[in-house]
């Protein structure tokens with residue numbers, strides 16, 4: 056019987072370098088879990104698919120991710136020939152299969168997604184049922200490591216003699232490119248609305264319907280503190296009609312907003328509704344893709360392309376109107392026919408949410424990273440105006456500068472986070488237009 060033997064300073068995750076693989080020479084090296092019996096392994100195929108457009112189908116290299124104990128004595132009682140491997144996941148061109156103790160226990164008739172943006176996760180969670188038994192939970196999903204992208208889940212009570220409690224290593228085939236090893240397993244849905252200490256209720260936590268500000272990353276909390284205050288608003292005493300003036304400028308042919316939107320139409324392909332305005336606050340300081348604070352203006356019925364956020368943290372606060380958010384597992388074109396058997400690289404959103412004035416939502420390097428924003432208000436309705444702000448993780452030395460996005464023809468390109476006008480100049484422009492319009496609040 057073991058006694059209490061805690062260890063401290065366990066990191067929350069291990070980030071693999073792009074070129075880092077599990078092999079050294081011809082010998083595969085296992086990756087130790089950060090905590091025995093739990094964790095989430097995020098990975099992709101090391102094979103590249105971007106070069107095969109128009110070419111015959113490449114031979115797809117299958118992927119294997121195996122979980123095992125390092126202490127072979129733990130399960131030799133039941134399997135004297137065991138190499139410590141207790142379960143593994145196989146993904147080939149056609150199928151995904153989970154094999155536990157030599158038997159296929161879960162499978163899915165969809166294999167490797169032929170996209171360099173596709174990735175996968177497998178999560179292990181082993182808990183005590185009683186002194187003799189463990190409850191083992193193994194989940195697999197495609198895209199962001201979260202409950203909402205889960206493809207299948209295997210759960211079973213296991214005698215402790217089986218050794219799942221002591222699973223301590225992940226060993227992958229050479230065709231696997233490891234991305235991250237998270238300390239924690241995937242256990243539940245991820246709330247999208249952020250609340251701070253003063254507004255968070257016991258019901259919010261009990262129902263898991265709110266992301267507490269304190270649970271965001273350090274960078275996310277910083278961004279939240281900057282933009283979530285009661286004075287960080289559009290309509291201030293010096294210009295109480297600011298939001299009305301923006302609406303007027305969008306709807307008036309001589310307005311700066313109207314003209315700029317017309318000039319920008321086509322920026323993301325042939326869809327004339329894929330357009331919005333970017334008004335920047337302050338300057339770039341090297342901590343974010345582009346200028347970190349951007350006020351975005353979404354006319355009714357307009358939307359962004361599906362895009363991701365350079366692996367940065369972000370906070371989005373609605374300043375006026377309502378924004379609709381569609382979240383995607385990874386960057387790919389939105390499928391027109393969900394549940395289609397078509398194996399082209401299309402995805403469906405795993406979540407749809409809307410946020411109204413003063414509500415705040417969030418993005419982290421691993422969660423909510425790929426989305427599409429749209430203003431569903433009817434023509435003539437309220438524009439949606441948001442403040443969006445970005446910051447790379449402290450440990451992110453890559454500082455990828457682009458927001459990769461999907462054109463309406465399905466191809467992927469890099470968007471440079473730019474500025475249509477700075478905030479001070481924009482406010483003066485709107486005030487001048489409003490005053491000249493003769494409109495009153």
Ligand SMILES: [Fe+2]
Nearest residue numbers: 362364426428
């Ligand atoms: Fe975005």
